[in-house]
Amino acid sequence: MTINVLRKEAHSEGFTTVAYKTDGTAIITGGQDSKLHVYNTLRSQRNTEPKILDEHTEPVCAIATHRANFATAGEDGTVLIFRNSTNDFEKFLVRSTTPIRSLSFNNNGTRIAVATDENVIRIILVRDISKVVTLSGHTTLVKSVAFSPTSDHMISTDIGGDIKIWDMNHSSGAPQCVKTLPGAVRKCASDADVMNTIAWSPDGAYFCFAGKEHEICVYSTKDWTQKYALEFAHFNDIITMAWSPNGSYIASVGKDRTVVIWDTTNQSDVVKYENTDAISGVAWHPQENELALTDLKGQLLMWYDPINISTMGHPAKKATQEVDDLEHLFEESSTQQASLSNNGGSTRQESLLDNVAQDHDIEEDEEGEELDDEGEDVDMASDMGDFVIDDDGAGYAEEQQQPQRQTTIRNGITGRAIGPQHKITEQATFQPGSTTFRTMDTAVQPPTPLEGERRYMAFNMFGIIYTIYQGAHSIVNVEFHDQAHNRNFHFTDYYHYTMASIGPDGAVFAVEGGKRRKKEEKSNDDEDSREPAGVTPSVIHYRPLMNWANNLEWTIDLPEGENVKSITINESAVIAVTSAGYVRMFTISGLQNHIFRLENIVATAAHGNLVLLVYKNGGTGLNGEQNLEFMLMDTTTQDIIQRGNLPLQKSSHLTWIGFSETSVRQKLKNLLDVFQALMYDSNYVLSILHRQRSFGQSYWIPVFDGKLTAKTLERQERYWPVGMLRDRLMCLIVRGTNDAPYFPRPPVDDIELHMPVINLDTEAGQLEEAHMRMRLISNHDRTEAIATNQQDEYYDVLKEADADMDKTLLRLIQIACRTDKEQRILDLAAALHSSRSVDAAVKVATHFKLSNVAEKLVQIKEEKFMMHDEMLSLSKRSMELDLDDESISSKRIRY
Template identity: 30%
Template sequence: MAVALRGRPAHAPGNTYFSYTPNGRKLVTAGINGAIRIFEHGSDGEPDIIDVQHDVHTAVAATNDSFVVGCDNGEVYKYNLTTKRMDEMLTRCTGRINDLAISPDGKWVAVASEELEVKIINLDDMTNIMSLREHTGAIKQLSFDMSGTTLTASCVDGMIYAYSLSSEQPQLIRRVDGLINVLSTESDAATRATWHPDGRAFVVPTESKELQVVSRSDWTRQKVFSGHKSEVSALAWSPNGALLVTADLDKDLKLWEVKSQKVLKTYDDVKNPILDMQWHPKDNVLSYTNTNGELFIREDFVPDEHRRLLRAETQPSPLNNDPLAEISGNARKPTTNGLAHKRTAQDDYLDDLLGPDVMSEDGDGFIEDDDGAGYAEEPNHFGKRPAQTSNGAPAKRHAAYSSWEPQIHESFQPGSTPWKGNRRYLCLNLIGFVWTVNQETHHTVTVEFYDRHQYRDFHFTDPYRYDKACLNESGTLFACPRSSQHPAIIYYRPHETWTTRVDWRTELPEGEEVTSLSLSSSCVVATTSAGYVRIYSLFGLPLKVYRQKSTPAVTCASWRDYVMTVGNGPVGGDGTTRLLYTIENVKRDEICQSEDILALAEGTELRSVFFSDKGDPCIYDSDGVLLVCQHWRTPGQARWVPLLDTRTLERLAGGKKEESYWPVAVAQDRFQCIILKGGEQYPYFPRPLLSDFAFKVPVAATQDDEDEGAAHQKNLEEQYVRLSTQQSLLQDLVENTHATHTQKTDLATMEGEVDKALLQLIAAECREGEERGMKALEIATLMRDRSGQMLTAASKIAQRFQHDRLSEKITELAERRMVGLVDEDDDV
């Protein structure tokens, strides 16, 4: 009776990871509980235990002298294997550590976290750091090649990024697409590119649950290992590369012969999914950890009948048409001049040692298909052998197993509502609103304006059933989905022209749908289901068609010649995609921001995208936060600044009201919206009234019991931050456009308002006492006025409160500024 396999309880139930030291003498495990265990190879004794302060470890990698562990709080620590003590914290990241990999020479550790950066840290000098930033999402798993000059990084975007580390600055040398699954970093399925010991290829689990070998020389697909029915969770080459062991999430553990890609044995005693797996560097031992906190050390893992493969010299990678395969220790020697060589006593000895059926007698170097299992089938043009049924006919593909899918953000049209009964709004903004009624056989569309002196309302019968619309001062834009009678259509109707008004329509290619529309004073923009961004003039002339980088598309907005598109980007650690946005000037063909991350808080969704009346991009999220994009005209400098958090409105204080807000626009420095009562999510009929709220940047929390002085101080601080943001937006507009005289005057006025807010803050600090003088002086250095009038006023304020020393300091600052000795960014 076979003895059941028993694991060693290394950690509390949960994901557990381990690493052998390169010499194979020690094995280090890390997992859920706040301890690290160090096992001696070949010993049944209790492991050494290092108690640490961090409860959850997510990765571990070891050298002969030390080991490195990563934590779920983003910290990475180095420990000494001799003293069993922590040497130092190597780095701290903003998200959990996903993986660690130590270079073969033991000098560098690569750190993958939830950040969009991989850090490569020198283990002897933690200040010596290289960074990899060319990937578009978080890296799930890492691996060095045998030389340590190439690092492969498996990304959540479904790509493998190969970096060269042979120069001082790492270089991206290849993106390998179409192999690995798009998975979250917390998925138990593996995406690691595991390098063969000869360094010429790596193997990686694919979307089809196979293991694909990829050549290093030209990055092409080579041999394939097929046999798993579930996602592969761990894999490892034997030290000589002759064997491969793999495990999947269905708890199948398989041992493969590398040369033939044949399963030698399937182990059915695995009780929990395997997460981490390694061969011992020298012995016939396989170790692995699982999702239950257990460590298994399986001695005599390779059966006796196949142990000769483990004893051979390093074998070549399983490449197609590889000449090295013919001279490996496992291959038949070639004939001379096309004739078989004469058998010798050495040949008889090798047959006795290796077995007579290792190779066929025809000298062609292929595995005989003596059991009809199809191992000798020629690979098809995809590099895979066709499956066979019992009668030899090609087998049908099995139904796909359920697999994890990322949560993408659905596309939406800003200002549009879903159906309620037979009515819905297609567009709501400050110009007016467009609504439609479902009449079963057709729709009727009505366009109404707030200013009926300038515009004339109209309505029409809609046989196309338009489902998207935009409205501005120039015209009304519509789009309809395709049907059996017609393809998807874009329709534009100008309000008025100096010639006869001419509507225009354009049909999209067959099968393509409009996912979002936007209309500005100079162009029409449509994102489509095919991933295209289509841009037209107001008279229907196609200006641009290009494929959006981040897909599926989510929405778009436009203002004058500027177009902003939003799409789904890489998958984050929570399994949802990160939204990316691009802003471009279509007239000048300039990219202002390219595929930058849209600043949404975790767990929130995008509700609307629009440009303010001054032309600044704004977004509104499901938490009720309004943000504006600052410095968006300068590539790489954009950031999203909150202008208002509607949850902090005074009208909601104390739970007096239950209401939310439907975003409409940002105009006249106020948030224009529709108030939704109770649990409503969308505005409905009759036509709702517009409301507006002043901006209030969430600088600090407001306490109900705080004194009047503290509340006044917070209000002044909020006023300064808000006015500074608005001044910055206006300054960017003036500096980057043909600004009008009014805009330049407004900028000067806004700068004065910022300085007035600073004067009030100085007065508040002086009122608190002379001990606040240093802060008051710091505030004075922030003043923008170059004439010295504001600093003179600040000095008088200090004198009024009898802070003579502060007054002298401010006067000195004003004098130095007047002679150009102090810049506003310099320390005082």
């Protein structure tokens, strides 16, 4: 077997550690030179220089990664938090007087376990470093810690050779040691290269560690007993190990300079590689057939294709042999897809996820809280109680900590994004992506928020706008997910803006009339030089986001008695809905260019050159129907693209509207803008507007059921939508009794869409759902291509989508062949998009000895594709003849 290893000089000689970011986009290494290196994992960029981070002052010993952040620690006694998206340093989490040897995030990234050169373990709440739980029980210095994949348990080792298993959800309310394995690992010095690593299987059913006789001991979590050992491959101490993403393999490295890959099914070594120096770190790529290694020379080794997937299973994928066979039939398509993906297909999505997970308004000491050598223990039960209440670190425990506060959220102009089911009331007006103040001073008429209260005014795929009430003024903060083009900013707001919207080029703010501003409290250098006092008209204010375009800022006062009720912005227009029943449209420069009447508007959302308006057609029906309608409009041409009824279940209401942003834009490097209208209701169902370009033929298709998703995941949570990226819902997760997210800002999660089809718990049901969803997206891309006359630009995208759908259909054909369902096989084959795919279906049918079906499949191929191919060939030949004639004519003219 050919070993394909790329070697890089990374750090100075000595112990070097390595980890992948959880999305596989980068490798992080830390070494004796106190530096961190971040390497791009794209093979096309594997020779580029890494980004170097030098916040540590002494050797780096440990790296832990999670979706939003990665943490590092070392002999300087600090734990540092960095952002995944930018690799920027975020904050100090821990300062210790002793070196830190091991780190481990829990499964949702809200807690981190820290092992220092002490005999205690500290568990720290990432969002609030003052919350520290200390676990005592080890009699010697702790060497390593590791949360289980579900975070129900944690395992630790010490330099004396003991292993302790901790129940993190113990009935007592505090973590408890439930089992000790005395002398299970080799005794070592605290600074030894041997790490006494505990490696968990991805499903949490097993864990493994290096035994005292150079073997790997694999234990079951059912009874905490050993099930088998992997031995006779290493001949010296095992330094560390890692379980493959799908649980099929374990990679171990040792002082004997070898890397051994073990098959956990056969319980034997299957691949062995000998390095020139002892290996000190190992990590599997989360999605690819790839290993990252570091050695005691300070080198990084990228081992490509360590598993021969032609004879063994892929280390990051679970697939049956039959599926693997099908993949070979589409090798070319898969290669094209991988190429597109490697060229940045997911860059925008991952950038969004990583950036938005950060909160720039956490009011805590950025230098962290020093843990002295004595380390006063925090009451364990009370702290773990806080963890249970505030499990995601998003500030939801605030209500119990401050019971005097009122937590009722009023359903006013900003509305309620999501919440518990209530008795049906008339649909309220709301601003998508906004929340209300949590507390209000009811002694003031009208009620005003308490000083220091904050709320989101806009939260979408571009960025976030939130305001902090300060009495005579407010502080408005504008933050962006992608800061490569725009920088965050804030300003003093004397209007107390009540609504806002943010787009790729600008932000717009508005406030109803009747608000008072105090002239004497405006500073001389405030950006708005006007100083009117007393009752003010309703105001619309636009701020460009481009640094060079400050002169494009504008403010408009509405006529007396006319108030802004809803505001939104897209790439070409600012759209304001007013109490006069007017929809006023302005260009980005502030020019009034359109106005029309539309009464009883509930909400507006805009994207690209489109605006979606939802309005009432009469009051709420006696049977609980809201009687809502929608209008989709092109703000450039003022053409109505689509309009119709908004389908809501009885006794439910609309909670959010917006637009999707598909990955066509990403794959083709912003060449195409494809947006699709979305709606989300109080039953937590997300629907998309299908055939939105075909007037009178559109309808809403459900693509996500929040209740079903939470039940499947066995979680008590709800989803507060932010947007959609092709086949993923971008949302904030809300837990407890809260109706909407609060502060500190929780991270944005991406939840895979699943249409609510029947039998989704079966393989066939999952494949049927996947095919329906892919066909839905492809049809939308196709209609957009025709509507915008961009068929050539869409060609590769649509071809790739057809290939993906055919793979899914062929897997369904496999299942139908296994159960001998002839008509279903023929129905599936009729939906295939290429003659090559039908040939693959014939092979599948032949494999299952269904010769009669195979003959009918050949007939389908002839009827569906042969004539099409002949017509295509004739058309191509005709074009060639025409070109030859033109060439001859041009030569004659030149002559």
